[in-house]
Amino acid sequence: MSPSSYNSKSDFVEAFSLKIEELGHPRIYGQILGWLLICDPPHQSFPNLMENLDISKASVSNVTRMLLERGLIEKVRIKGERQIYFKLKEGSVIDFMQKQLRLALDLEEITSKGLEFLSKEKDTDSKRLEKANDFHRFLAEQSENLIKKYKADHDL
Numbered sequence: 001m002s003p004s005s006y007n008s009k010s011d012f013v014e015a016f017s018l019k020i021e022e023l024g025h026p027r028i029y030g031q032i033l034g035w036l037l038i039c040d041p042p043h044q045s046f047p048n049l050m051e052n053l054d055i056s057k058a059s060v061s062n063v064t065r066m067l068l069e070r071g072l073i074e075k076v077r078i079k080g081e082r083q084i085y086f087k088l089k090e091g092s093v094i095d096f097m098q099k100q101l102r103l104a105l106d107l108e109e110i111t112s113k114g115l116e117f118l119s120k121e122k123d124t125d126s127k128r129l130e131k132a133n134d135f136h137r138f139l140a141e142q143s144e145n146l147i148k149k150y151k152a153d154h155d156l
Contacts, residue, residue: 012029013053035049048085
């Protein structure tokens with residue numbers, strides 16, 4: 001579904017959740033994140049999420065727990081109300097990308113150590129590992145620079 005074909009909030013949430021699913025997360029993970037990106041008010045209760053996304057209470061419970069643990073959402077309490085609400089955690093998108101950066105840095109370190117090890121081995125071909133190491137180093141450097149630039153441009 002292309003961005004120009006969104007006729008409803010549910011179209012956006014569907015496209016967003018399918019992309020998140022491609023990253024290996026449950027579809028409902030993407031549905032809740034997508035909804036929390038566009039909903040008004042920005043905080044949503046269990047019943048709000050269940051109704052707007054047509055998902056079960058158990059699914060909301062399991063996925064919100066996962067999102068809370070990963071620091072992407074946070075609980076919100078509204079004075080005088082007993083319900084718990086959820087909203088996107090401020091800066092969670094940047095935090096998510098910084099975790100991806102950490103992954104690239106870790107993979108660069110692992111492939112570097114692999115290259116050190118292979119330099120002492122006979123009968124080995126390190127070309128693929130060299131390419132992987134170069135790519136992860138490049139990705140880490142570029143990601144770090146982009147995050148710094150974004151933060152500077154947006155006074156974060």
